[in-house]
Amino acid sequence: MRPITLTMNAFGTYLEETTIPFEQFGTSGLVLITGDTGAGKTTIFDAISYALYGETSSGNKRRKPEMLRSDYADAKNKTYVSLTFEHRDEQYTITRSPAYFREGYATKTAATVEMLLPDGTRLKTAKDIDGETKGGTVVFSGKIRELLGISLEQFRQIAMLAQGDFLKLLHAETKEREKIFRTIFNTQIFFDLQEKISTDYLEKKRMYESVRQRTEEQLGEIRLPEEGECGKDTAKAGEGWEHLKRNVKERRLEVLEEIICDLKAFNHIDETEIRKLRTAEEQVREHLTKLQDYDREKERQRTNQEERERLLRQQEHLAVQVQSAQEAYQKAAGIDQTPWIAEKEKLQKQLELHGKLETLRRNCKKSEADWKKKEAQIEQEKRSAEKMEEEKKEITEQLKLWEPLPVLREQNRQRREQWQAQEEILKSLRHMQKEICKKETDLKSLRKQLSGELHRKDAANQRYNELDTKSRAHMAGIFAEELIDGTPCPVCGSTAHPAPAKREDGVPGAEEVKQAQKELEQAKAVCDRTQEQIQRKEAAAETEKNHLRQRLGELSKTSWETKKFEEIAAYLEQLTEKITNRIAALEQECAGLEQQKMRQDALKAQLETIETRQKGQEERQKQLQKERERLLENYLSARTTLEVQEKQVTSPKEQLESQLAVCIKTMEKIQRDSEAAQKQYLTSKELADKAEGQLRAAKEEGDRLQNLLKEQEEELLRSEILSGTENAKERAEKEVSMKAACAQIHEAYEIRLLRSDKNAECARKLERQKKELEQAETGFVQIRRIHTAANGNYKFETYIQGVYFDQIIAQANKRLTVMMNQQFELKRGEKTVGNRGLDLFVYDYRTAKNRDVRTLSGGESFVASLAMALGLSDIVQQHNGGVKLETMFIDEGFGSLDADTLEQAIRTLNQMSKGECLIGIISHVEELRKRIDKKIYIHKTNRGSQAELVV
Template identity: 30%
Template structure:
């Protein structure tokens, strides 16, 4: 969606018809600048109102936006022309408001005319969309692809709103995301499962109670045989269903028979009573007419006696009615005077506070400067010492590991040397025995006269013998192989031993060098290092905490001074308007005094005495008049009805009727008792049958639904309290953070980024899952996002807002939003941070088309060429494009 033209008429601070042509700004970044209250944000309010019948903040409806500077003849409306996907649309909307009519009343007083709310939509083909207001609003939302909440989230980046999102608790983010990403359906699933589990449990418990209660309701005939059986069932915790139902069936049959017999006797007594009643009613009717006639005549005499008094009250009511019309004007005038006195006192109090706190601000700034210098001086030295201590700590574990490795290799070395010695001795012994045995074998083959193959002699006086215990050649070879194998193993173990020894000596040497640098000697224990590290970290933390505390205190004081200054200006303007209003109301009061035909203020004051209780007097007069007409009509009718009739004595007939009715009452009570007993027993029989059948089904349903409920609502034992809706929202939250970090890393020069707290680090108490931390890339530390400074918070909130805008646009179906506005917040940034923020927005303008910054920060005026300057005058505001 790209703005083409915006026309505001008598809207907000714009008194006349104000036209802003956005086609002059084809592409890039522009600044909406002007004094506080000039109407910068009103431009975006007008766009939002034209599209959605709401302002961007949502605090003011369109009917509250009529300009106080507007002339009576100027209409209030907003006309907005925009292009969407290369198609141009025009929306014109005006609120419901009261304006002065062109003609006056008959008595010359001004006449107010109500202007009804209207909206029209011109489509790209030039035709007007036909439909009622609700249908046109829905069509506009369908064209843009966003509802008003999504539009104000991604098209208007307001610092205050996104600081709320940045610093919100997990519970609050859940509520915000529920509205933006429409995840309420997952919460509804949770609630539905919770409610179902609760209801099933209640129903299961109620089923047991209902069975017992229904059995207790059953009444038996005392003389019947089933009474004792039923009494036994009532003592059981859960009696057998079949036995209960069979016994109850027989109880119902017996009750039905007794009820029929009682109804027959009751009918006979009823017939006698009706005959006597008819005779008595006829005589009583005549007697009643004579009684009413006497009462009416008495009432007529009473009304005649009050006639003169009622006429006097009628005159007082008329005088009080005229005085009440004047009193309305007088009361309004008094309220306005009292409000003026209150404003004067508030203005004086505010000025006094500003003067006192301005002096305090100078002192607080000096304290903050001293704390900053202390931090700047001490932090580098302490950070250097902390890094050195953290580096040496792992060496203790490394040396212990190397010593353990060296000892193990030494033990292996000693063992393998012993094995080598034994294997070598075994081989040499077997070789010696085998070699000696070979001489005996050769001597056995010698023959006299034949030369010896060894010495060549033909005589063999002493031949070598064969012992029979020498090893074979294959045994000698195996012993040799075993010796060679162990020798090879020894060589490898000896090499590892030398390497472990070398590494241990090297590590100890490095440790001693670092220990000497830290405290001048090699005697440095691990406990000493930890104590030194804790001391340095504590000292650094205290220095930082002191600076942050002083910085926060100074910032809050300056913000409050700024707020009170704006409040003072607003109240002074309000007092000026109130004085004008008081003058007008005085004129209205004296005009009304004249209209009500009071010749003096004193005569009006006398008539005011009759205002009190006027409604009661009017009601009394109406009642008197109505009673007069009613009594007169009743007298005439009763005289006609009693003409030619006399009173009658009915005492004997009434005595006889009393006797019959007494007997009838006893019998009717008996019938009702039996009917009630039988009805109750039949109902119990039906319900008990239903309850016995329902119990098994309820049990299986409850077990299944309760497990789903505990899972969806994050109530499983030993798990994080992460419910279904929050689990879904984490997906959107991580996407938002990822999109935000792409810009935040550039703004902060890769100093820190945002990250969603991992599930394993979440608290098991309370709602969690959408917690936000700050990860510092430089020192690999994590802290809460609420610890960010004002400038850091703005950059983080701006990045979050842009990230949210990206995700909402993708979620809403890849809508095309080519324009974005950023409202304030740059005043908290230093020059470098502001430069990076502007660079990000310039890149964003390359992506979106147009990005407007609403701000009064002077430095931005020098950095941004195109400006939409809003000028505030006593006759209203004006806006015009300015190219630097």
């Protein structure tokens, strides 16, 4: 990459647009960038780095992009950097502007970037130009990295040797140098591999320890038999377990296998004992159940006997109750209710007559109300008919007044059409007037154009005449030089030549004269065309004016031949207003007539509605008369019936209701007493029957229990569970003893079963964990060997970086021995404990000893660090696809060198730049100003920095 031009505007210390044409310095040699402190020398390098990568080149003093805007810039001044560079014989231009705030604006100006490719394509997105990175990994490289083949950090190390950065590389510890080389040589993959191996090692170790711990915990859950239960097998298992704990690394899996086999043997013994205990427990429980069943049957027999005695006593008591209830029922059923029934029927008939009277009274009142209501409706219909007749009369009189309305509407329509026809004619005349005015305006414009063209024609004519006159005078001078007294003049024939013409200076050539003549002819042609166009338009305008006067005369019946066009326009304006007003008045009059027509139509419709309603009302009146007569008849009939029924009632309604209530209560009491006696009798009889049935069932159950008890006693005697001489107390003691034996057997059974299940589960888990332990141990041993190799005292990444470091030192020593007169040589430190394989020493040939690089003086350190930086630049170029270094910049540091060392450094850099490499040096050293011819002077002013080139 070789910069061609660099342009900065409002960038850093440069306020005004500043362009540095690097192409003027050629393709090789040294260029000195010098100036006052703080003037902006390093800003040039920052601008190149920012243009390419979007970041500056200033090492630890690197500034954020938003800090790059010039402090001198106002709100209207845009901050940007534009770099045109050459790469592989093709030119590219990249323009970049950072994000920044402008004074007086609340919104931040967004960052922009644009790149022009050799084929004219423009890239306008940061992703296309700078690429994309996620989590430190380059997802997409971008156009800049694709072209140059190096990252920003590599660019800083090989092309932009920033102030202090290469000295940092010289004095760095191994860890710090690891970070630098990791970025430059992309050894992050080896570091990541180390970290991945370390992570895998810790994970495998954790898994192995976890499996081992779970195995030990599982062993702790094993339940060994008590001493004496399994004899030597128990002791053997305990010893094996302890041996397994003691020997963590020796024969762990073999001992674990033995323990699993012992557990299976224990389980087999326990299963046999469990079966025996289960059989014994079942036998004891069977005997105990039979004995308990016999005792329960004895108890049930005793309870049955007591129940039979109780039921017998109850039966005797219920027989007495049944006899008493039967007598009370027969007495209540013998009472006669016939007189009360007759009285009740008589009272009910009288109350029915009262009910009919109430209904007749209501019907009579309703009939009377209906008749009176119908009378009122007839009166209302009469009033409504009179009112409609009055409305009909008023509407008829109003319609007579509007009979001439159709004639008036037709007359209004005809007048409106006449005026609208005149309005159309007037619109046509106004359109003609506007067209004439437009043509007059065009004529004014053409006349103005003609004036300018005439002026240009006069100027062209004047120029042509001047050139032609000078040309002819020059020709005359040439002829005059050839005239001889006594010889005739070829123009006038005279033989005397008292005042011959002379040549003039600055004579135009023949082509210039022809060109002036051609321009004159063109100007004349333009003027002629414009004059011809004006004449045509004037004739057309005059024709249209005459036509307008003729038509206006036809309209107004007067002559307009002598009238001015302005008078015609004014008259048209007045006439338009008059016609518009007249049409508006007619429209308003028409609207009024239309409203009257609408009211007329509405009244006609209303009249028709009234006539229809009158016809309907006559029909309703006839119907109401009929309804009134019918209702009157109903009312008179209801009143007659009511009077007849009132004479048949002998007592008041309240007295009859009171007598009926007393009669009903007496009859209900007689009925309740009879029903209660019957219910008592039936209940007593039912209870007696039920007690008899219970007694019979108890006798049958007693006989059944007696037979069953006898059978159980014989069976117990046969099975020797019971002897014939035992009493109840002895049987109870035997039952308690059997229960205790059963509980003891069951406890032993549960202990064996729980231990067997637990140990079987432990055996299954230990078999699974044995496989897991075997796999975990195998994986752990493998990864431990790899981890020891990759992350030991001398790490894998450090080894890779050491190879690069040896190459860098070899390249650096080639220049260091020259610049330091064979006094020093850089050497890499030996591999030591603590991963210090990237330490750097310097071998002093004067003392024949190694020295720490920090013991070098300031000048010696600068030369050594410069050699290191140049060596690093060589190696980075070699390992990045043959990247070709065409431009390098070195920032400061030369002021610490003595004259001889400075001479050697300049000689070395000159030798480097003899090929196709341009080396730029930032320095304020006076000796460099004398030794280097190509210079860029940076001047500091009150309005920012300015650059001056010396080539």
